[in-house]
Amino acid sequence: MTQPTNMTADISVSPSRLRRKDLLRLGWQGIHAHPLRATLSALGIAIGIAAMVAVIGISLSSQARVQERLASLGTNLLTVSAGKSFNNEDAVLPADAAERLKRIEGVEQVGWVGNMPNVAAYRNQYIEPSATNGLTVAATDTGLLSATSTELQSGSWFNDSTKQFPTTVLGATAAQRLGIVSPGGLITIGGQNHTVLGILKPSALAPQLDTSVLVGSTHAEAHLGFTSSPTTLFERSTDSTVESVRQLIPATINPKSPNEVSVSRPSDTLAAQHAIDTAFTGLLVGMGSIALLVGGVGVANTMVITVLERRREIGLRRALGATRAHVRMQFLVEAILLATYGGVAGVVLGVTTTALVSLANGWPLVTPPLISALALISTIAIGAISGMLPAMKAAKVAPTEALAA
Structure with a gap:
């Protein structure tokens, strides 16, 4: 007769995972839930990007016209x-x-x-x-x-x-x-x-x-x-x-x-005149940068309000197994998507403005792709910086405290 043995099963719990496409979907749903607020927040980013792209594009188009003029007249x-x-x-x-x-x-x-x-x-x-x-x-x-x-x-x-x-x-x-x-x-x-x-x-x-x-x-x-x-x-x-x-x-x-x-x-006089125009362009780019920073503040403000409104959602997700890192990444991605939304709109608006001004003045259209790429990169960076603090705040919400609210 054999002696009974106590059989114990080893149960291993795999850590919670959040796939990239799910992360993007969560971020997009957060923006889509409040379209008017998201649009107004992205508008600040769009104005700053559009100002920078348009000012630089108009300046380069004007410079191209000056160079053509000097080439035809001779130096x-x-x-x-x-x-x-x-x-x-x-x-x-x-x-x-x-x-x-x-x-x-x-x-x-x-x-x-x-x-x-x-x-x-x-x-x-x-x-x-x-x-x-x-x-x-x-x-x-x-x-x-x-x-x-x-x-x-x-x-x-x-x-x-x-x-x-x-x-x-x-x-x-x-x-x-x-x-x-x-x-x-x-x-x-x-x-x-x-x-x-x-x-x-x-x-x-x-x-x-x-x-x-x-x-x-x-x-x-x-x-x-x-x-x-x-x-x-x-x-x-x-x-x-x-x-x-x-x-x-x-x-x-x-x-x-x-x-x-x-x-x-x-x-030399024409070249000096263009140098003055370039200095004025630098001033306008500075103003566009300020508008871009103001847009970043608007994104941060929107994300802070979003975190406060969605405390119960955060608590429920934490209770179902979402980690602090998941919550932090969700709101960070949401801020980046919001800024990117404004950035793309700003680039389109800036290029369109440059094209209209160049057409009205008979200038060649000059819109370097590098400028648009740098504008989008700066937009993503501002979105990440603006969303960092609200995302960290959301990650610190305790499940019990959020569900009880």
């Missing part, structure tokens, strides 16, 4: 004008300054204007002499147009024949102020009627031409008292020799007093 234009003497008086360029400039190796084109401050232009002889409209009458040569990359809006430019007769070409602003809409009409310059040969388009590299009334140098010397001394010279050289030519110009034009010759590059 090899130098402007030469008279500076100041040692006595701080206005200096004067030599009458043959243009010919001297052409002798420098590397110089390809030279154009010039010579202002005539004592000569005024009017629509007709009946205009009050003091009503000059702020226009400048200047003599010029045939090379000015090509040297400054200025284009004609209508009509024609001076040639060796027409520059000898009472003809004129008007800058874009000058034509508007004089009421001239097309070539062929007459205006009064220095008390004499002049036929309008052409009207210029606005000049990007030589904006002083916009308010100028230009006459041929030969006619200006014979009938308007022009002294043959240019006020400003415009010089084009090869790209590789711009700097070397720039160094040689003062001593070439005025060997005795090179300090009285001023040389500048108009494209």
Whole structure:
């Protein structure tokens, strides 16, 4: 007869597990339960992301336009004008300054204007002499147009024949102020009627031409008292020799007093203007970052309220076997999903805004994918940081205390 033996069964309890898809489903259900609250919280994130993406995108699109403009106009234009003497008086360029400039190796084109401050232009002889409209009458040569990359809006430019007769070409602003809409009409310059040969388009590299009334140098010397001394010279050289030519110009034009010759590059002004726009863009990006942080605070506030409202749910899940880590991850994922929701909406809104602004201004659309990716990454990080404290608070809720509430 065998002795009975006590049989004991070893019962091993496997730890509670929460699969990733279940974790995502729980997080989404938490957001879906209060759609209006979730949307308003995500809106703060969306505004911050949209501001950053749009500002950077608009800035890059504007920069692309500036680069295209500089490429078409050229960065090899130098402007030469008279500076100041040692006595701080206005200096004067030599009458043959243009010919001297052409002798420098590397110089390809030279154009010039010579202002005539004592000569005024009017629509007709009946205009009050003091009503000059702020226009400048200047003599010029045939090379000015090509040297400054200025284009004609209508009509024609001076040639060796027409520059000898009472003809004129008007800058874009000058034509508007004089009421001239097309070539062929007459205006009064220095008390004499002049036929309008052409009207210029606005000049990007030589904006002083916009308010100028230009006459041929030969006619200006014979009938308007022009002294043959240019006020400003415009010089084009090869790209590789711009700097070397720039160094040689003062001593070439005025060997005795090179300090009285001023040389500048108009494209530097456009580049400086873009630098100012870039600094302003940095300010706007900073404001967008602040809006993004405010959105993060909104997410944190929403999650805190969610934890307080769902204490009984948390207690029930804890009683059914959910660990503190499970509860913590559930609410953390919910905060990340909420922030990501706002981030995706913000990127779409920012890219759309950039496209609309670029289209309205005729700019090329530039929206680097890296910017959108960084925006989403920062959104996820803000969501995780914003949801960390509420998630930890939810994990500390005791089952008995929550169910009794």
